[in-house]
Amino acid sequence: MxxxxxxxxxxxxxxxxxxxxxxxxxxxxxxxxxxxxxxxxxxxxxxxxxxxxxxxxxxxxxxxxxxxxxxxxxxxxxxxxxxxxxxxxxxxxxxxxxxxxxxxxxxxxxxxxxxxxxxxxxxxxxxxxxxxxxxxxxxxxxxxxxxxxxxKIIAKIPEPKPQPQPNPRPFSPPVAKPKSWWAKNYLWLLGGFVVFIGLVGLCSNPETETYPIDDSGNVATDFLDEDTAMASGTVGEPDFEENRNQGSEQYEFDLAGEWSLYLNGQKVSILMMSQEGVNLAYYEYNLLNQKTAEGNGQVDGQYLAMDYYGATGVNGTISMSTNNSGQTWVGTIYFPATAVTAELKLTR
The missing domain is CATH 3.40.50.10140 (Toll/interleukin-1 receptor homology (TIR) domain)
Known part of the structure; x- marks a missing residue:
């Protein structure tokens, strides 16, 4: 040709x-x-x-x-x-x-x-x-x-040959980043929470717990749950049911321990909760055991409210409630520009 x-x-x-x-x-x-x-x-x-x-x-x-x-x-x-x-x-x-x-x-x-x-x-x-x-x-x-x-009749012009790149840069393997303080010490922190939870359990033993006395010299049953009131002999079953129906009894739940946080049905992190009375404190860890947030708040009967302080500077609030004796809490995490439906499930 x-x-x-x-x-x-x-x-x-x-x-x-x-x-x-x-x-x-x-x-x-x-x-x-x-x-x-x-x-x-x-x-x-x-x-x-x-x-x-x-x-x-x-x-x-x-x-x-x-x-x-x-x-x-x-x-x-x-x-x-x-x-x-x-x-x-x-x-x-x-x-x-x-x-x-x-x-x-x-x-x-x-x-x-x-x-x-x-x-x-x-x-x-x-x-x-x-x-x-x-x-x-x-x-x-x-x-x-x-x-x-x-x-088939006219010759094509030749295609240009690729030119080699001069002085190619040598391959440098990525340098591993040092672990953060939380990544190195989260096991010690977790152990400290377990010890703290154990001490809280000992301090709340019913055998050594004292109850406030009313003006008649009797135990004030407004501060007792159903089982404790019956065991102390200070109130019978009918009186306890009457107080419950009148809404005078506040149900308190023990939230201390490990909770799984779900967003849209998918587990995203773990909350390590500690509790003293109605006051709560927690640390949040992602699924790689890295600390991502912390906060504190209160539980009021079937409702809890906590602050959310993110490690990246994103802050918000958590508002939840339970209808199954504190085993699961459902509510919303509010951020400045959005809100996310969330769920806490007990995993301890």
Whole structure:
């Protein structure tokens, strides 16, 4: 396969835009020097007839761009240009046929192949050529099919070889970051919480616990739960039920221990809770045992409210309630710009 040019023949009134677009695409494959396009290729002052003949002598392929108006374009007197012997499109195609160049009709935007009866004598052979279609709706595919045909005739320009990168940077393994104080000491902190919880349990032993005395010298049953009141003998079951129904009894829950925090049903962290009376304190750890937040608050019967101080500086509040004796607490974590539905489940 030797070098040669691709000659693009077209009518400005018919396929000027498509021809220029095709020229740009073919230059990327075969090089600018191998595409003849009269508007840009001919130099000013040259004889047009001689320049066309010279370009055809250097070409191996002529693309005859035929649009919907290719046969219908006429001069100022109404004579069809294709029927005039001095028409340049007619002269280009007839000269290419005479030189036995590969002439490929390119039907643009739904144009049909001209019939022999519509063509002058020197162009009748054009109607016998196999055509390639070219439409705007599938431009890239049609140009690709035409390019495959041309690659069998005209040599492509060589693709540039990739250049090696000078002085590539040597690989440096990532340096491990030192563990934070919390990552190194969270086991000691966890052990301290366990000891603290044990001490709280000993201090709240019912056998040694004292109860306040009312004005009559009896134990004040307002501060006793049901089991303790019955065991002390200070109140019977009917009286306890009456106080409960009247809403005078406040149910206190022991929240000390490990709680799993769920957001939208997915476990995201662990809260280590400590409790002293109605006062609560906690540390939050993510699933990698890294401290992420801390806070404190209070439990008031079936409701708890706590502050949230994030390690990254994001603060908020936690508001929850329980309806299953303190085994699960459900509520919302409020941040300055949003609120998240949350759930605490006992895991200790």
């Amino acid at each position: 030797s070098n040669g040019k691709i000659f693009i023949s077209y009518r400005r009134e018919d396929t000027s835009g498509e021809s220029g677009r095709l020229k740009d695409k073919l230059e990327q494959v075969f090089g600018q020097e191998n595409i003849f396009y009269d508007v840009e290729t001919l130099e000013a002052g040259l004889n047009f007839d001689e320049s066309i003949a010279k370009a055809l002598g250097e070409s191996k392929v002529l693309l005859a761009m035929i649009g919907p108006h290719w046969l219908k374009v006429s001069d100022s007197k109404g004579v069809l240009r294709i029927q005039k012997p001095d028409d340049w499109v007619r002269k280009e195609i007839s000269e290419a046929l005479r030189r036995n160049l590969r002439v490929i009709p390119v039907l643009v935007n739904g144009a049909e192949m001209p019939d022999q009866t519509e063509l002058p004598e020197d162009l009748k052979e054009l109607s016998l050529k196999h055509a390639q279609e070219l439409s705007s709706s599938r431009w890239n595919y049609d140009v690709g099919e035409l390019t495959k045909v041309l690659e």
